[in-house]
Amino acid sequence: MEEKEEVIKVTNLTKDYKNNRGIFDLNFTVYKGETFGFVGTNGSGKTTTIRHIMGFIKPQEGNVQVLGMDAWKDSCEIKKNVAYIPGEIAFPDLSTGIAFFKAQAELLNLKNMDHANELIKRLQLDPSANLKRMSKGMKQKTAIVAALMGDKDILILDEPTTGLDPLMRETFLELIKEEKAKGKTILMSSQMFDELETTCDRVALIFDGRIIDIADINALKNADSKAYKIEFIEREDYLKFKKLKFNIIRDQEKYSQVTIRIEDKKINHLFDVLKNYRLKFISEVKFNLEKHFKEILQEKIKGGENVQ
Amino acid sequence: MFSKALFKQSMKANWIKWTCVTVATCVMLAIVIIALGSLAIDNIRDSLKGVFQQADQESVLKTNSVDSYELYLTSAQFENGLETMSNTLNGLPLTIIWNSVASNYEKNYQEFMDANAGVEPTKDDLVQIREETVEDTYNYFNENFGEMIGSFGLSESEIKQFLTITVLAYESDKTISESTAMITAIESSYLQYVQDNAYEMYLQQEDATEETATASSLAARTLASYAIESYKTQSAQEGFVYTEDTFKEEANLYVNQMIYDQVLATFNITDSSTDEEKTNAEYYAVASKVLANTAISTYELWLDEYENNPERYPEITNDTEAKSSARIEASASIMDQIDAEVAAALSELGNMDMYGLIIGNLFYRVAGILLPMVYVIMVANGLLAGQVDSGSMAYVLSTPTKRRAVTVTQMTYLMLSLLAMFLLVTVTSVVSIWIVGGNDFTINFAEILLLNLGAFLTMFAFAGFCFMCSSIFNRSKYSMSIGGGISILMLVCTILGLFGSDVVPVAMRIGQMNFFNYLSIISLFDATSILSGGMDFLWKFGILALIGIVTFIVGVFCFEKKDLPL
Numbered sequence: 001m002e003e004k005e006e007v008i009k010v011t012n013l014t015k016d017y018k019n020n021r022g023i024f025d026l027n028f029t030v031y032k033g034e035t036f037g038f039v040g041t042n043g044s045g046k047t048t049t050i051r052h053i054m055g056f057i058k059p060q061e062g063n064v065q066v067l068g069m070d071a072w073k074d075s076c077e078i079k080k081n082v083a084y085i086p087g088e089i090a091f092p093d094l095s096t097g098i099a100f101f102k103a104q105a106e107l108l109n110l111k112n113m114d115h116a117n118e119l120i121k122r123l124q125l126d127p128s129a130n131l132k133r134m135s136k137g138m139k140q141k142t143a144i145v146a147a148l149m150g151d152k153d154i155l156i157l158d159e160p161t162t163g164l165d166p167l168m169r170e171t172f173l174e175l176i177k178e179e180k181a182k183g184k185t186i187l188m189s190s191q192m193f194d195e196l197e198t199t200c201d202r203v204a205l206i207f208d209g210r211i212i213d214i215a216d217i218n219a220l221k222n223a224d225s226k227a228y229k230i231e232f233i234e235r236e237d238y239l240k241f242k243k244l245k246f247n248i249i250r251d252q253e254k255y256s257q258v259t260i261r262i263e264d265k266k267i268n269h270l271f272d273v274l275k276n277y278r279l280k281f282i283s284e285v286k287f288n289l290e291k292h293f294k295e296i297l298q299e300k301i302k303g304g305e306n307v308q
Numbered sequence: 309m310f311s312k313a314l315f316k317q318s319m320k321a322n323w324i325k326w327t328c329v330t331v332a333t334c335v336m337l338a339i340v341i342i343a344l345g346s347l348a349i350d351n352i353r354d355s356l357k358g359v360f361q362q363a364d365q366e367s368v369l370k371t372n373s374v375d376s377y378e379l380y381l382t383s384a385q386f387e388n389g390l391e392t393m394s395n396t397l398n399g400l401p402l403t404i405i406w407n408s409v410a411s412n413y414e415k416n417y418q419e420f421m422d423a424n425a426g427v428e429p430t431k432d433d434l435v436q437i438r439e440e441t442v443e444d445t446y447n448y449f450n451e452n453f454g455e456m457i458g459s460f461g462l463s464e465s466e467i468k469q470f471l472t473i474t475v476l477a478y479e480s481d482k483t484i485s486e487s488t489a490m491i492t493a494i495e496s497s498y499l500q501y502v503q504d505n506a507y508e509m510y511l512q513q514e515d516a517t518e519e520t521a522t523a524s525s526l527a528a529r530t531l532a533s534y535a536i537e538s539y540k541t542q543s544a545q546e547g548f549v550y551t552e553d554t555f556k557e558e559a560n561l562y563v564n565q566m567i568y569d570q571v572l573a574t575f576n577i578t579d580s581s582t583d584e585e586k587t588n589a590e591y592y593a594v595a596s597k598v599l600a601n602t603a604i605s606t607y608e609l610w611l612d613e614y615e616n617n618p619e620r621y622p623e624i625t626n627d628t629e630a631k632s633s634a635r636i637e638a639s640a641s642i643m644d645q646i647d648a649e650v651a652a653a654l655s656e657l658g659n660m661d662m663y664g665l666i667i668g669n670l671f672y673r674v675a676g677i678l679l680p681m682v683y684v685i686m687v688a689n690g691l692l693a694g695q696v697d698s699g700s701m702a703y704v705l706s707t708p709t710k711r712r713a714v715t716v717t718q719m720t721y722l723m724l725s726l727l728a729m730f731l732l733v734t735v736t737s738v739v740s741i742w743i744v745g746g747n748d749f750t751i752n753f754a755e756i757l758l759l760n761l762g763a764f765l766t767m768f769a770f771a772g773f774c775f776m777c778s779s780i781f782n783r784s785k786y787s788m789s790i791g792g793g794i795s796i797l798m799l800v801c802t803i804l805g806l807f808g809s810d811v812v813p814v815a816m817r818i819g820q821m822n823f824f825n826y827l828s829i830i831s832l833f834d835a836t837s838i839l840s841g842g843m844d845f846l847w848k849f850g851i852l853a854l855i856g857i858v859t860f861i862v863g864v865f866c867f868e869k870k871d872l873p874l
Contacts, residue, residue: 054706056872076710084706086874090698093321093690100703106313107707146703 004031007154007185012062013052023048023209025062030187035180037200038189039293045209046189047087050158053187054084066154083147087158087189089139097127097134097142101149108150116149123171136163144172148179155179157188161195173199193290205293213296220287225263227285228270232256233278241277246270259285311709311717318721322687329683330729333676334736340671341737344663345744360655366599371639373563373600374607378631379506379528380559405445409474410482412444413437438479442471470497495533503529512628560604567600568593603638610634653815660813661839663750668835669811672759673766674803677830680729680767681799685792687725688774691718692867693787702874715779715864722771723860730764755838762833762845765852769829770795772859779863782873798828811836829855 008030016022023045030036038046051057052064055075064071066078094100101116120127123141134142140163147155155176161169176199180186190196196203197217205212227249232238238256242248250259262270274282416437420429429437446468473493506528510521575589614621614630624630692715695701704714737756741749751759777791801824806812808821825831832852837845 051872051874054702054874056702056705056874058869058871075705076708079706079708082706084702086699086702086706088699090700092317092695092700092703094317095320099320103313103317104703104707106316107311107704107709109708147706150707 004033006030006065007032007034007067008036008053008187009065010049010053010062011065013049013059013064014061015048015052015057016060017048020208023052023206026206026209026211028204028211028214030185032185033180033183034202035176035186035188035200037196037203038187038206039191039193039196039203039289040189040206041191044206046206047158048209049206050087050156050187050189053156054082055079081152082154082156083150083152085143085147085155085157085160089136089143089163091131091139091142094131096131097125097129100131100142101127101146104146105149110150113149115151116145119145119148119175122175123168137165137168140164141168144175148175153184155184155186155188157186159189159191161190161192169195193288193293197289203289205296207297212300213293215289215292217289220289220292223287224265225261227259227261228282229257229259229285230274230282231280233280237277241273244273256280309710309713309716310720311704311713314704314709314714314717315721317704318691318718319725321690322721322725325683325686326725326729329679330732333679333729333733336679337671337676337733337736338740340667340675341740342744344666345741345749367639369567369596369599370603371635373567373603374635374638375524376527376563376566377559377604377607378635379524380562381556405449405471405474406478408445408448409441409471409478412448413441413475413478416440416444434479438472438475441475442468445471445475466497466501469500473497473500499529499533509628556608560601563604564597564600568597571596607634607638610637650815653813656813656815661750664835664839665811667751668755668759668839669806669809672763673830673833673835674799674806676733677763677767678799680726680763681770681795683729684722684726684767684771684774685788685795688722688771688778688791689784689787691722691775691778692863693778693781694784696782696872696874697784699874701872705872705874711868712864715867719775719860719864722775723768726764726767726771730760730767733763734760751839758838758845759835762835762838762849762852765849765856766830766833768856769832769852769859770798772856772863776859776863776866779867780870782870798830801825801828802830805831809836 006029010026010028013026014022014024016024021043026045026049028036038049040046048057052059053066053071055064055071055078058072067081069078071078091100092103094103101113105111105113105116119125123144125138125141125145127142127145129138131142140160144160147157157176161172164172173195176186176188180199186199188196188200193203200217202214202216204214229250230241232241233256235256238258242251242258246258246260246262248258249261250257252258260270417429420433420437421427446464449467470493473496477492503525507521507525510524511518572589572593575585575592577586577589581589611630611634614624614634618624621633624633692701695704701714705711734757737760738753741751741753741756774787774791774795778787781787781790804821805824805826805828807816807818808823809825810817829852832848834842834845834848837843837848
């Protein structure tokens, strides 16, 4: 991965909107062919960061480089390789979807509409509908088509799945995976952990304008330690087990339950130990990005409190 | 630097607004021009003008009537003098005078003949002989009847005049009977007396010159001769006594008849004239006669008033002042009876350029630019701020389109759409004027073209300003309330300022409201200067153009520098 080409490089990016709003000292890099996720609550700074990348906002401090060019100064040049789905869906004052696509194609200097038509078919969009009367989902599909039809190398998608029904969301995520397969670099933001978990290589958690953690999904999923939840029938067994030197990450006393993390190579040792206990059940706890970040966040907040 | 695609997009987004505003403005303008042309507001103005001319004529007629009346009265009042003089002279030994004149004339004539060896005397010589005769006769009388003459109150010059006339009478007809000669002499000296006195009197009047005094005194002489004839016939009647009222009645009748004759004469009525023409002429003659009569009655009533209640009129100290004041009162027309300010206002209304006011100041500076202004406010906002606010600008700026290309394209669209709008308005105005055309219509083609140019430049300045606001603000509401708000405010100020500007007649003008004109750049569109052929409007046009250019440029630069929430 180290040899990969840097596509988006954010360095010390700061934009202070006062009252603890804005983004502060962001640093991350998106490499070529990578799908980079951006997750965070409302107002955490996802959109502000994306606007910087798009060159709509001038950084207060630090800079954003896209393909080696400054996002603010060379905004226009960068756009030759960038497609964008804005977070807020508002179309120009045009009559129908077709008119809008034509106008966009003209702005993109795009002659061939085959790709656009294919996308329209895939998303089951009626492009002859009146732009203003479209439902939220239809608008979102229209925005997706407009962004993808230019076949750009870099896709910047600000909450692209809002308003889509679950089936459409699946279709869209398929599309994204296809784009990724074509070698495109994708940066998308979302409030939904699961969709980022399934599509992204890496996901950054942004909270109060600061990046808390950047999770490498593949690494986490294929980690050489796993978590297991164990419930004991006997209370004494439960208490006895807790005295053993396992890495307990969650303890639910009420149910006589523990969750332990253990390296794969030590799994046999665990079973040897467990032979002597009467278990109600044992199950593997699957990796979950949301839980993963929650854990990190809780630690950070705890850490923050401790510091205070 | 220019995006054709964006330009098309802007056209598609705004063509309905453009069409509505353009059609509405053109229709409005056509209706205004055609309505004004066919309703012929100038006729109303002309009739108002007519009222003033008529009032002037009425005043002149009345003045003439009073003057003629006074002239007649002046001459008639000397009829007293005629009688006195007649009696006086009758009291003189006329035979002695006549004989004395005759002998003196013959003596002087003979002396001349002797001195010039019988050569016939020339005209100048005859004058010399007459003067010597008058001198001799006067000296003779002064010696013998000096006391008696003095008691009659006749001056030396008056007596000498009388004698001169007697000499002339003798010279022209030596066989004439002495009584006839004396009566002729008496009448002639009387007429001369009237003329001289009238001359003196008129010379004292206000605005009198020697010429007018001479003319008036000659008129008085003519009137006096008329009076003498009247006197002769009246006095022939048994028991007739001349009183002041008789004079006045006579004078009034005379003046009425004179005015009637004069007015009738101006109509050139001949036997071939139609009945209608005759009736018309008769009507005007009688109406004038009535006016004359009114004037004279008024004159008399005022004289009476001055005489009876002198305490009310301290400024009138003598007869001449009383007469001149009464003359002014009597000659007053309708316009003189109303307040001077009101009369001035009405007069201004009569002279006002209605087309200039309604088309130049009301249409092109207010009503006609209202809709284009609404168009500019809405479209300027929609071209930038509206799209930034809604977020749709993201679709343009996420393509390889420079911000400057966006602003330049949108600016071009705004300017070109305005230009196209005003080209159509110009065509409409020219065609409308051509339809209603004619000499009555005071606005010519050059002026209407300049008015259109002015309206365009005004809108160009507003467009630049609104565009700049649209560029500076990310929110429609701010762009609209600053750009649109100030524009509308300026239009309102122009409407209010109109009531204080000098295009509105004094009667409707409120001077203080002119203050509003200083708050509006529409004041730089100087329609009055254009319509009055001035050159002031040129530099003001320059400023309007400059405002537009500067604000457009500022708009382009601001948009490049700012953060966009897209």
